[in-house]
Amino acid sequence: xxRKMILFCLVxxxxxxxxxxxxxxxxxxxxxxxxxxxxGYTKAxxxxxxxxxxxxxxxxxxxxxxIFVTFQxxxxxxxxxTRRNGEILRQGVSSTPMLEKDEILAYKEMFDQGELHIP
Numbered sequence: 001x002x003r004k005m006i007l008f009c010l011v012x013x014x015x016x017x018x019x020x021x022x023x024x025x026x027x028x029x030x031x032x033x034x035x036x037x038x039x040g041y042t043k044a045x046x047x048x049x050x051x052x053x054x055x056x057x058x059x060x061x062x063x064x065x066x067i068f069v070t071f072q073x074x075x076x077x078x079x080x081x082t083r084r085n086g087e088i089l090r091q092g093v094s095s096t097p098m099l100e101k102d103e104i105l106a107y108k109e110m111f112d113q114g115e116l117h118i119p
Contacts, residue, residue: 017055025051028065028083035081035088036069040114047072063091071116077107 028051036046050068058064067081067088077099080091093099093107110116 021053024053024065028067031083031086031088032067032069032081039111041071041116045071045073045117047075072118073116074107074110079107079111 029049032049032051033043033046046069048068048070050070052066052068053064054062054066055064063082063084065083067083069079069081070077071079077093077095079093081088082091083089090108090111093104093111099107
């Protein structure tokens, strides 16, 4: 009887965690698209939005949700965002190979100026 109860609790916790992650990903994705639209971008401008979640980060007080956006115009550059206190915040820019500091600042400026639109 004790094993069944432990197994039931384990299955319940796993199901709750998976549901939280699935529903949270949908919410974060929609908030990300809303943030990008407020910044002047359309879905056509965006090549990919990748949402990553970490329960461990949440426990350690790091960013629980990490968001990586790739634009059609710059397919080799990834713009990193996070969700904190219900808001989408920009974290940085990355690529392979790594960018120099002035290149990172230039891409941040391009994002702010709305220069990543498809012509």
